[in-house]
Amino acid sequence: MNHLTYRLRDFADLSQSDCDVLDRLSETNRTVFERGSSVVSEGEPVENWHVFYDGWAYHSKQLENGDRQIVGLVIPGDICGLNPAIVQRADHTVTALTRCEVSVIDRKTMKRTLETSSSIDRAMQVATFEIEAIQREWTTNVGHRNAVEGMAHLICEMHFRLRQAKVIDGDRFALPLTQQLIGDCLAISVVHANRTLSELRRLGLIAVSGGAIIILDLDGLYEAGHFDPSYLNIS
Amino acid sequence: MNHLTYRLRDFADLSQSDCDVLDRLSETNRTVFERGSSVVSEGEPVENWHVFYDGWAYHSKQLENGDRQIVGLVIPGDICGLNPAIVQRADHTVTALTRCEVSVIDRKTMKRTLETSSSIDRAMQVATFEIEAIQREWTTNVGHRNAVEGMAHLICEMHFRLRQAKVIDGDRFALPLTQQLIGDCLAISVVHANRTLSELRRLGLIAVSGGAIIILDLDGLYEAGHFDPSYLNIS
DNA sequence: CGGTGTGTTGAGTGATGTCAAGGAATGTGG
DNA sequence: CCACATTCCTTGACATCACTCAACACACCG
Incomplete structure (x- = not known):
């Protein structure tokens, strides 16, 4: 299979x-x-x-x-x-x-x-x-969440979906998005995407290494992004 | 029928x-x-x-x-x-x-x-x-458009859908949304929804009368909202 | 006639955008 | 392996859009 x-x-x-x-x-x-x-x-x-x-x-x-x-x-x-x-x-x-x-x-x-x-x-x-x-969920994310919340949410979602799809199994994954593209997901400017990513690093929630995201504190990230994966389990 | x-x-x-x-x-x-x-x-x-x-x-x-x-x-x-x-x-x-x-x-x-x-x-x-x-389209509207554009777009969409559904046939329709709810559609505050609505009135694009929207300048409204109805005719 | 929801307006603040410049990383051709 | 180009990342300064708080007006309703 x-x-x-x-x-x-x-x-x-x-x-x-x-x-x-x-x-x-x-x-x-x-x-x-x-x-x-x-x-x-x-x-x-x-x-x-x-x-x-x-x-x-x-x-x-x-x-x-x-x-x-x-x-x-x-x-x-x-x-x-x-x-x-x-x-x-x-x-x-x-x-x-x-x-x-x-x-x-x-x-x-x-x-x-x-x-x-x-x-x-x-x-x-x-x-x-x-x-x-x-x-x-994206409409909500883009609309009502600020940059830090939105980015945390996005990272949580991708992490969850990648695990669900068995593409990864740990807390580290390659995210093939430039900061420009991350900004386009969240409807923020590149500059602000950059600052927001730094902020998540400063908060000790994630680390970034060569295009990969390393989740340092998953619970903290869920909380920061108000992430509740139930929308990903609709059936 | x-x-x-x-x-x-x-x-x-x-x-x-x-x-x-x-x-x-x-x-x-x-x-x-x-x-x-x-x-x-x-x-x-x-x-x-x-x-x-x-x-x-x-x-x-x-x-x-x-x-x-x-x-x-x-x-x-x-x-x-x-x-x-x-x-x-x-x-x-x-x-x-x-x-x-x-x-x-x-x-x-x-x-x-x-x-x-x-x-x-x-x-x-x-x-x-x-x-x-x-x-x-809403994700886009909420994300990348400012309040005036977004509100113009929302009004255009509802006008178009109502006409398409044959609920109305003119340029006037009842919009049963409070300004609070309009704000919740566009992810802006009530106060800002109010000012934005005033702005659309000031621009001569719409008039409001007792819960009804009267479209004064449909082309202008389409332009202000960058509204292109093709997403409403997918099939 | 007062209460409650809604609309309106002003003043001050904060988050995010824009512009600008330079640095790091990556790829390419010699 | 180097020189160079290109793309991406990072940071600072300043501008702006939208938010919050607050007060008041208006309308509908019991």
């Missing part, structure tokens, strides 16, 4: 044959997207499903003044929420943060698969709803 | 029998929620589908410090996005802004209906994705 299938098992009870189907599905049409390249572009037709076998990406919306709001992060094993059966034109862009291996599954194949297995269908729906719940 | 069914026809091709089914569905179990009452409460199990035949509501998340972020507005004919087939516990609260007539449809009945008609199934999925797209 590959790790994508493994991941989707968290979302629904999958039979052995479901798992085989998913394994095959994720291994065909494996496409590589280099760091910085667009997987889906705002305004363009959505033709295929994109399932991230490996690599990170971000969902962003472009603003008039050149700013960019990041509306979601994709980690290995995530599906990209844009459902080509429903969405005609993408309302946002998906960009690879690292080199990504993506299973590009065309609409029809996926349709047939979902019709054949209600468990897989359910797993995809649950995954979609998790994205939705995360989105609501 | 009742107006709820009429609304869902925007989302999928519904046959006459689909419409009949929906009519019957929305007319059974019609429950009234008085202004201020909770339709769904954060943390509690989600047992039923809620389809708003009439009335406004808001989705909100409670914060530690007593603040509240409104993460979405429900207008007549909307479904409440919480899908009881997927979501076990609500990650947010849904509260009636006006007296609401809600069709409360239990999970099993809906399941049977969705299995019977793929068009209805599709309509519900499209409605769900529209909510998701709106949510992304």
Whole structure:
């Protein structure tokens, strides 16, 4: 069983044959997207499903003044929420943060698969709803929390999701985001992102080393970010 | 055909029998929620589908410090996005802004209906994705736009959705939100919401009269809010 | 007719943005 | 292995948007 299938098992009870189907599905049409390249572009037709076998990406919306709001992060094993059966034109862009291996599954194949297995269908729906719940939390994070709280919350979320997805198992993880991009997640300027990160270090909550975040005080970080992971366990 | 069914026809091709089914569905179990009452409460199990035949509501998340972020507005004919087939516990609260007539449809009945008609199934999925797209736009609105832009955007969105849903047909509509609640949508304080509203009036974009918004200059308002409705037409 | 929720306005404060400059890290071609 | 470019990080000074506190006006309602 590959790790994508493994991941989707968290979302629904999958039979052995479901798992085989998913394994095959994720291994065909494996496409590589280099760091910085667009997987889906705002305004363009959505033709295929994109399932991230490996690599990170971000969902962003472009603003008039050149700013960019990041509306979601994709980690290995995530599906990209844009459902080509429903969405005609993408309302946002998906960009690879690292080199990504993506299973590009065309609409029809996926349709047939979902019709054949209600468990897989359910797993995809649950995954979609998790994205939705995360989105609501982000609105809250960006809106009502200050920079320190928001950044602590973001780090907690990524740590939790990475552990849940079994991508990591300790309190250290690579975060392939520049401070500019972190700022775009939280809707703060680069300069302020930098100061806020320093503040979290000063508080002894995290350390940073070569693009990796080391969580020094998880409880403290949860508290600082008012992080409550229940939104990540909706089903 | 009742107006709820009429609304869902925007989302999928519904046959006459689909419409009949929906009519019957929305007319059974019609429950009234008085202004201020909770339709769904954060943390509690989600047992039923809620389809708003009439009335406004808001989705909100409670914060530690007593603040509240409104993460979405429900207008007549909307479904409440919480899908009881997927979501076990609500990650947010849904509260009636006006007296609401809600069709409360239990999970099993809906399941049977969705299995019977793929068009209805599709309509519900499209409605769900529209909510998701709106949510992304709100994250952007709250994050990267200042108070004037954000408020202009919010008014544009509601005006557009109300027209799309055929709830109104002119440039005037009742907005059953106090300035406190408007502030909670945009993540600004009441005081600032008040000043921002005055600013929009001063700019000659809108007028306010007894809880109703009158749009004086729609193009100007679109521009002020950088409003582009394409996210509301995803399918 | 007083109470309660809502809207309005002023004054002072704080968080975050902008601009600017330089330093560290990383990659590339010679 | 070095020279250089580029990207990213860091820090300081100053500006601004939005917040808080506070007071009062207004309207609806029992």
